[in-house]
Amino acid sequence: EDKVVQSPLSLVVHEGDTVTLNCSYEVTNFRSLLWYKQEKKAPTFLFMLTSSGIEKKSGRLSSILDKKELFSILNITATQTGDSAVYLCAVVRGTASKLTFGTGTRLQVTL
């Protein structure tokens, strides 16, 4: 059975801290891994990772994929209160581009 597991389930940090969110997966016909940010509405796209070892970066956020060990991490440096959200990891599998989501990591950034 295809599985995507995210950890931790939730965490609370102070503004300015650096956080690392984890996503491990066991799926058939892996194509890519996606990270989304979800506030009180629809998920918004952050990164798409298809190759091992190549870091994707956008401002204070970065992500990397390890296809041998079957995991990805999402790093957020110098966190801000606006980073408070649920971060979702999803794996794209098969030719039909089906997504399997993890349950998400709820991040709360406090002042």
Added chain:
Amino acid sequence: NAGVTQTPKFQVLKTGQSMTLQCAQDMNHEYMSWYRQDPGMGLRLIHYSVGAGITDQGEVPNGYNVSRSTTEDFPLRLLSAAPSQTSVYFCASSSGTGTGEQYFGPGTRLTVT
């Protein structure tokens, strides 16, 4: 471009009623899908379509029907609503290039009493 649109935003149904959640996209995307999101469960795939006239089941298809008569529209039908179908429903689309970046609609919050 409006992107992915969904209607209605909110809906309350009584057990046994039927209804259709509407989803449309104007990006000429081949791939469209429906997810439900429940607390602690993440998003789960209900049904998906890889093009007009082609649909298939996802992880949790029971109690839902779909059809895809046009590239733009992908409605989700609840045949006989049950309280277990209380959830937030998201429609998504992608260009179907294979790597799967998907664009989500704003969601429909459905309550079945």
